[in-house]
Amino acid sequence: AxxxxxxxxxxxxxxxxxxxxxxxxxxxxxxxxxxxxxxxxxxxxxxxxxxxxxxxxxxxxxxxxxxxxxxxxxxxxxxxxxxxxxxxxxxxxxxxxxxxxxxxxxxxxxxxxxxxxxxxxxxxxxxxxxxxxxxxxxxxxxxxxxxxxxxxxxxxxxxxxxxxxxxxxxxxxxxxxxxxxxxxxxxxxxxxxxAGWSGGKALVRQSPPPKASQADTQRIAMKDKASISVMLGQAIDLRANDADYLPLSAAVNILGNGFTGRLMAGVRDKEGLTYGIRASLSGLSLMDGGFFIASSFAPPLLDKGIASTRRILDVWWKQGITQAELDARKDGMIGRHQVAMETTGQMAAMIAQTVLQDRPLSDLDTYSERIRALTVEQ
The missing domain is CATH 3.30.830.10 (Metalloenzyme, LuxS/M16 peptidase-like)
Structure with a gap:
């Protein structure tokens, strides 16, 4: 052979x-x-x-x-x-x-x-x-x-x-x-x-009407837990094949992805209130998804941790991101995309996901170019 x-x-x-x-x-x-x-x-x-x-x-x-x-x-x-x-x-x-x-x-x-x-x-x-x-x-x-x-x-x-x-x-x-x-x-x-097998149904991509948007806080009591998990989030009218997905993804990346994200730099490194905090977009492959922040705090630090998270989120929402932050993130996003295509298994999974999300396969080839073209205004 x-x-x-x-x-x-x-x-x-x-x-x-x-x-x-x-x-x-x-x-x-x-x-x-x-x-x-x-x-x-x-x-x-x-x-x-x-x-x-x-x-x-x-x-x-x-x-x-x-x-x-x-x-x-x-x-x-x-x-x-x-x-x-x-x-x-x-x-x-x-x-x-x-x-x-x-x-x-x-x-x-x-x-x-x-x-x-x-x-x-x-x-x-x-x-x-x-x-x-x-x-x-x-x-x-x-x-x-x-x-x-x-x-x-x-x-x-x-x-x-x-x-x-x-x-x-x-x-x-x-x-x-x-x-x-x-x-x-x-x-x-x-x-x-x-041969001879038939049947199958097309994916349902139409999202049902969303719930009415309103501020809400829920507390779930659990015994014998050393830390408290906190989730903040909202539904968004967006999915992975929309034009606004990539710009928003970059902005969320700056807010809360990794140690250089604003949330980790502020809530963890500067104030020492948590071991981990992260912002992400999720559930956008087939239907409208959501924007989420996940974190955990020791019980005595809960209120301070949530307050710190909300302050950083509020500044990000009202003032947006800076050109320096965007420039620094572009290389990281491009690098992660390239690493995700390194093996045959990873490449097959990426192609299958692209088809599932109803995006053109050319998106995989043009990803780096589209990331480099992102602007703060977007």
Whole structure:
């Protein structure tokens, strides 16, 4: 075999699930998650042990993850094994075994994950904030914990099979392969692997009407916690493919990304009130997202920490950023983008995300140019 056959190929992709998120929140919100989990637990042809043994023998990986409106796909293998990996991916997507004993195990794991998340102050704060700003049918709105636990217990194998029949299919599936595979041979492999499979629904990108904007403070009591997690935020009428996304992303980066961000420099380094604080944009891939500040404080420093955070936020909001700050951030943003494209796996994931966000692939090539062109006025 030549060196080309020993080069690692990576694949990434997604299957759109249409209105599954909103529909399942009304019916059973655990079903999409359990369906995605069971993809890993064997097919009609092979059980999970046989699949794992095959992947191990190839030194390959293949993972599926349900995430709101779509199912994410991640894979990695050598060039010579790419047809085998694609065949296996198609087998698991098209013919999942959905065995009762595996559903019982998946329920146990999902219940444990939900309960463990409930013990995390940061998770609890994030969930409370998201529920306060997003309507229940929004992709970013989390299901209340007790509701999810009830849904896990109530989910049946028939529910999962019906969900798979209704929402899974190749009609709106994206598959990205990076690493030099022959395009013609790859197309033939994919066509053969998925021949005869139909169905699938387009992503829902229309955001439901937002909740009325109003100032609100929520406090959640948790025992035996050494620190207090604080989330500030708001919904914004913006998503990743909007023209204003990149300028706002740069401004938020200056406010609260890393040790040179204003929040870390002020709240942590200057005043010593927190170990960590960060500002970010989130949840903008498919629907309108939000602007958030996440931090944690020791109980005696809580009020001072929040006051300091609000002062810095207020100055940023009213006065904007400086030219010097923007110039300093441009190189960092460009560098992180380039690092994120260094490996075949990272590149495949970036391309798949770009497609998912309904952005042109040229955005990846022009990112550096567009960052350098940003102005303070934007």
């Amino acid at each position: 030549g060196i080309a056959d020993r080069v690692v190929r990576a694949q990434a992709g997604s299957i759109a699930l249409g209105d599954a998120d909103a529909a399942s929140k009304t019916a059973n919100p655990a079903v999409p998650l359990l369906t995605g989990m069971l993809l890993q637990e064997g097919s009609a042809r092979r059980d999970k042990v046989a699949i794992s043994a095959l992947l191990d023998s190839l030194g390959a990986q293949l993972l599926f993850q349900s995430d709101g409106g779509y199912v994410g796909i991640r894979g990695q293998c050598l060039t010579k094994d790419l047809p085998t990996l694609i065949d296996l991916m198609a087998e698991q997507l098209r013919q999942p075994a959905f065995r009762p004993e595996e559903l019982a195990k998946a329920k146990t794991r999902l219940e444990a994950a939900v309960r463990n998340a409930g013990e995390n102050p940061s998770v609890r704060a994030t969930e409370a904030l998201y529920r306060s700003i997003y309507p229940d049918s929004h992709l970013n709105a989390p299901v209340p914990r007790e509701r999810m636990l009830e849904a896990i217990a109530a989910a049946t194998l028939d529910d999962i099979k019906a969900f798979h029949r209704t929402y899974y299919g190749p009609a709106h599936m994206t598959l990205v392969v990076v690493g030099g595979a022959d395009p013609g041979r790859l197309q033939s492999t994919v066509t053969e692997a998925f």
